[in-house]
Amino acid sequence: MKTSTQTAQQTRRLPVRFRLRPVRREDLDWVEALERELCPDPWPRGAFETQMRNPYTEMWVAVVEGNEGGKERVIGYLVLWIHEDAVEVANIGVAQAYQGRKVGSALLEKALDTARRLGKTYVYLDVRMDNHKALQWYLRRGFQIERRLPRYYRIPPNRWEDGLRMVKKIAP
Numbered sequence: 001m002k003t004s005t006q007t008a009q010q011t012r013r014l015p016v017r018f019r020l021r022p023v024r025r026e027d028l029d030w031v032e033a034l035e036r037e038l039c040p041d042p043w044p045r046g047a048f049e050t051q052m053r054n055p056y057t058e059m060w061v062a063v064v065e066g067n068e069g070g071k072e073r074v075i076g077y078l079v080l081w082i083h084e085d086a087v088e089v090a091n092i093g094v095a096q097a098y099q100g101r102k103v104g105s106a107l108l109e110k111a112l113d114t115a116r117r118l119g120k121t122y123v124y125l126d127v128r129m130d131n132h133k134a135l136q137w138y139l140r141r142g143f144q145i146e147r148r149l150p151r152y153y154r155i156p157p158n159r160w161e162d163g164l165r166m167v168k169k170i171a172p
């Protein structure tokens with residue numbers, strides 16, 4: 001007999017039809033809600049709004065069609081900062097209910113594609129040291145640990161955690 005946990009995990013792994021597109025203002029309610037669901041110290045709404053106005057930022061969302069052709073639903077998001085030589089993954093997340101279905105991989109591939117398109121030499125990101133799942137996930141996708149970032153993340157109310165800077169070179 002299947003337990004409800006087994007059933008939930010198997011459902012999660014079923015393929016899902018989604019597409020990536022640039023963020024729109026009307027997506028921000030979804031993005032804000034996902035960020036709260038996923039992060040111990042979430043970006044506030046205003047941070048996403050500011051990023052939308054920043055010419056050196058690209059923001060993408062992963063969307064699924066709503067029931068019976070209804071409005072699209074945002075299930076993942078990606079914030080990229082464009083630097084002189086590199087693209088930085090400033091934020092990435094996938095709704096828990098949709099994790100394990102390659103949505104995150106597609107978003108990360110978008111970051112790598114963006115770096116190639118803009119002629120950058122590497123992609124980098126920072127991750128909390130105790131976010132083992134994300135850390136292993138990046139390592140499996142060819143990112144390497146460059147250095148430790150002492151007391152880099154604030155975990156409310158008053159705890160600090162080290163981070164890791166991870167880098168992946170883009171083939172010329």
Ligand SMILES: CC(C)(COP(=O)(O)OP(=O)(O)OC[C@H]1O[C@@H](n2cnc3c(N)ncnc32)[C@H](O)[C@@H]1OP(=O)(O)O)[C@@H](O)C(=O)NCCC(=O)NCCS
Binds near residue numbers: 012099
């Ligand atoms: C890290 C994150 C973006 C990955 O997104 P995702 O859509 O789950 O990614 P994918 O489906 O492409 O890959 C998930 C991996 O977990 C595995 N997996 C298997 N079953 C799973 C399940 N039930 N749930 C989640 N992952 C599962 C997948 O097989 C895959 O393994 P692989 O690396 O060997 O391919 C997502 O977990 C997330 O949003 N985490 C919270 C926010 C976060 O930590 N962001 C990064 C901060 S730097």
